[in-house]
Amino acid sequence: MVSLIPTDADDPAEVFAALRHALDGGPALGFGMLASAPERVPDGTAAVIATSGSSGVPKRVALSGEALRASAEATAARIGSGRWLLALPVGYVAGLQVLVRSALAGTEPVAPEGRFSPSSFAEATLSMVRRGDEALFTALVPAQLATLLDAADEPGVRAALRAYRAILVGGQALPEPLRERAADLGAPLVRTYGSTETSGGCVYDGVPLDTVAVHSVDGELHLAGPMLADGYLGDAELTARTFVRDRHGIRWYRTGDLGLVDEDGIVRVHGRADNVIVSGGINISLDRVERIVRLVPGLHQAVVVGVEDARWGEASVIVAARGEALRRSESEQLAHAREVVAAELGKHARPARLILVDELATLPSGKPDRDSIRRAVADLH
Known part of the structure; x- marks a missing residue:
């Protein structure tokens, strides 16, 4: 068993330092934990993220260091590695993965000053460009992207959007008009699909990452791969319902999302079953x-x-x-x-x-x- 440390997600630099220890078997980090959270968690756990998902029912997702690393390595294999801009809260898996990818790439993530805004995004991005960082990456949710696109004519914003090798966009469906506007401006978007239970996005632009398997069972998407969470802390029943093994012993995550995998292997997500x-x-x-x-x-x-x-x-x-x-x-x-x-x-x-x-x-x-x-x-x- 390892210690679980409630973590203040407001200080990304502090979290980044603690995360590197967590990935190597040190104390696990707890995000959004209640007072009832246990002091110790199973060996191998690197982070526990409290999330309500789409159902509104609180869950505490336990992620191993192995799962977080597997997700980050699969992302690097698909889009490359370099320096990341942290534009999302680290208490959410998409923000935490920016830190994990940075740790594996041997780089320090850069965070905009103050609250997210077009000007802070542009200033942070252009500081990375001036420093000579060639491969730049970031992750956004669609609302942030919309804010940036609306401000594209403000100083530095358009150049900042074009400075990245890839801008991952996930957390919710990306409206097609937003994608088209971004394409017109030359912003290199990558639509991601995944959840806290998959250590973040694991399907990029409809194509599963190399270590990910996807199939549809009775219209529900199931995902498999080394990035799956260990389960829900303190809820063995929910864990057993959500993470199931097939007759070959392969462990699958039942996403609760309706969708299919077409003949070309592209994953099509239709929406939540609930x-x-x-x-x-x-x-x-x-x-x-x-x-x-x-x-x-x-x-x-x-x-x-x-x-x-x-x-x-x-x-x-x-x-x-x-x-x-x-x-x-x-x-x-x-x-x-x-x-x-x-x-x-x-x-x-x-x-x-x-x-x-x-x-x-x-x-x-x-x-x-x-x-x-x-x-x-x-x-x-």
């Missing part, structure tokens, strides 16, 4: 509706949630920030979105309402706070 409403007796994936809604100008960062509906049982609602430029009235915007969704999924999947808010609630990671948004919509509805 993010489904039943409207008029028909199952509707809110993730699929949201993905289509985000193709509509002015709704590129919208969130789609489900609410109770007196007539249909449940209905979907679009929530978007007023800050996005709308060239149509609210009613026209909703009509356009309903038309686009109907064309792709059928009339039964059309959103019932469009709600504009001053600002979408987000988590510290930059992802939309769906639970908060859902509760606010339910109160209004």
Whole structure:
């Protein structure tokens, strides 16, 4: 057994120093731990990350040093190694992996000064360029990318976006309009798919990393590879349900995501199996509706949630920030979105309402706070 040290994720330099010891069998780092967290964890554990995932139920994911290293090594084999800009909180697996990749590359990660902003991102990036670092990498969530793209004409931002060999974007689906805008600016995006349970992204631009296996079981994506978490600390039952072995003894992670692997080996993610409403007796994936809604100008960062509906049982609602430029009235915007969704999924999947808010609630990671948004919509509805 090794000690588990609750870790203050606000000091990346301190975490980086402690992480190198954790990867070599030293005390494990605990992120977001409650007072009830154990003082010791199984040998080999390097980090325990408390996460609610998409379900809202708290889980403590135990990651071994072997799993974290395997993920970082597979990433380096795919995109290369060099110096990383840390733009995400280290208490989230995507931010922690920036530190792991830096440790394996023998480099020191660079963090923007203060809160993330276009100017701090540009200043930190250009300082790396001036220092002569040739291979630059960073990881962002789509909301951060959107912020940078909106500020592309500000001093240094466009040059900073073009300075990277790869910008990993994950944590949630990347809206196609954002990807296209980034491509037009010359930003080298790599869409990633993964979770805390897989030590971060393990499928890049739809292609599994070299050590990763993916298959679909009854429409649910399962992942295998050396980067899988050991399980959930203190919850053997959930661990047994989520991490299963096949008849060959191979250990698989049940993602809870709907999807498939096509004939070319490309992984297609359709959305969460548990993010489904039943409207008029028909199952509707809110993730699929949201993905289509985000193709509509002015709704590129919208969130789609489900609410109770007196007539249909449940209905979907679009929530978007007023800050996005709308060239149509609210009613026209909703009509356009309903038309686009109907064309792709059928009339039964059309959103019932469009709600504009001053600002979408987000988590510290930059992802939309769906639970908060859902509760606010339910109160209004």
